[in-house]
Amino acid sequence: MARYDISLMTGDGIGPELCASARKILEAINDNSSTKFSITEVEAGDAALAKHGKALPAASIEMIRNSQACLKGPVGESAADVIIVLRRMFDLYANVRPAKSYPNIKALSDKVDLVTVRENTEDLYVGLEFNIDPNTVVGLRLTTERASRRIAEYAFKTAMSRDSKRKVVAVHKANVMRKGDGLFAATCRDVAKKYPKIHYSELYVDAASMNLIRNPEDFDVIVTTNLFGDILSDEAAQVVGGLGMGPAANIGESFALFEPVHGAAFDIAGKNTANPSSILLSSKMMLDWLADKHKDDQISREGQKVEDAIIRLLGRNQKTKDIGGSLTTAEFTDLVAREMF
Numbered sequence: 001m002a003r004y005d006i007s008l009m010t011g012d013g014i015g016p017e018l019c020a021s022a023r024k025i026l027e028a029i030n031d032n033s034s035t036k037f038s039i040t041e042v043e044a045g046d047a048a049l050a051k052h053g054k055a056l057p058a059a060s061i062e063m064i065r066n067s068q069a070c071l072k073g074p075v076g077e078s079a080a081d082v083i084i085v086l087r088r089m090f091d092l093y094a095n096v097r098p099a100k101s102y103p104n105i106k107a108l109s110d111k112v113d114l115v116t117v118r119e120n121t122e123d124l125y126v127g128l129e130f131n132i133d134p135n136t137v138v139g140l141r142l143t144t145e146r147a148s149r150r151i152a153e154y155a156f157k158t159a160m161s162r163d164s165k166r167k168v169v170a171v172h173k174a175n176v177m178r179k180g181d182g183l184f185a186a187t188c189r190d191v192a193k194k195y196p197k198i199h200y201s202e203l204y205v206d207a208a209s210m211n212l213i214r215n216p217e218d219f220d221v222i223v224t225t226n227l228f229g230d231i232l233s234d235e236a237a238q239v240v241g242g243l244g245m246g247p248a249a250n251i252g253e254s255f256a257l258f259e260p261v262h263g264a265a266f267d268i269a270g271k272n273t274a275n276p277s278s279i280l281l282s283s284k285m286m287l288d289w290l291a292d293k294h295k296d297d298q299i300s301r302e303g304q305k306v307e308d309a310i311i312r313l314l315g316r317n318q319k320t321k322d323i324g325g326s327l328t329t330a331e332f333t334d335l336v337a338r339e340m341f
Contacts, residue, residue, distance in 0.1 A: 003036040007067035013264025014274040015073030021276035021333040045075035055081040072259040092250035095120040099236035103315040114219040118229025119151040143180035148187035155223035167220035247281035275320040309339035
């Protein structure tokens with residue numbers, strides 16, 4: 001019997017409702033299988049800032065550090081003080097965002113199954129911005145061979161593990177940003193030589209944005225830099241029906257954090273209408289990561305049950321309001337748990 005320690009960051013807005021949904025599914029696995037969880041709720045975000053004076057209190061960091069993986073609800077205005085800090089603190093260098101067509105979800109194509117692998121530690125997001133006078137700001141964009149190489153390696157290994165097209169496309173703008181994106185592209189090409197079974201190609205980011213709309217089913221694994229990946233992964237989510245179905249992972253060498261891709265949606269907080277699919281699919285990604293890290297096939301099977309249950313419900317048009325149904329957050333969650341066992 002395997003037991004896993006999970007830190008659950010409840011967040012703001014609809015975060016507590018979504019985390020309650022995820023907890024219910026994890027507890028269903030706990031109660032109906034040999035996989036067991038110890039779940040510790042963690043404060044972070046706007047509410048934590050108001051209560052403790054810090055969006056990410058020291059006690060919360062310690063709880064996360066003592067867990068084997070973190071599942072995070074959406075955070076409000078203080079999001080940068082939470083997720084960016086955690087990415088740097090735990091060196092969560094790979095931001096992984098699948099985008100997949102699901103039954104009865106309005107999408108540009110019903111044959112999309114891609115994943116964006118985004119470098120998560122560099123680029124403009126390091127925050128190196130300076131005023132050179134009151135009306136002029138300079139932002140520095142950081143690119144290193146080390147970070148480019150490890151995200152490229154992660155992307156190719158992802159393509160090797162997927163039962164799919166086995167393609168990697170590196171997205172950059174090396175025709176304009178010749179030094180930084182030139183280094184990124186050259187590093188990706190070098191890594192590609194190690195993976196002859198993977199079809200490798202490159203696209204400029206503007207062309208990639210267009211092709212995601214025109215031929216989204218052609219993509220398999222997209223590897224790109226931080227800013228471009230942030231934008232393209234949201235575009236890919238909309239291609240397959242919106243952020244409500246979009247999971248995400250922030251993965252490092254020894255720790256990982258999983259989260260829905262959307263925001264805290266304060267306008268619907270407390271109304272029991274939020275779509276929990278994104279955090280439930282993020283939970284599935286967490287279970288897959290734990291399975292790989294701990295060589296535990298059982299937890300991988302439990303994770304697959306989560307996605308399979310969601311697919312069966314969508315196939316029967318049992319959906320939440322945001323995707324054309326009538327179910328509440330709690331009702332959809334209950335149905336997922338019932339379908340799983």
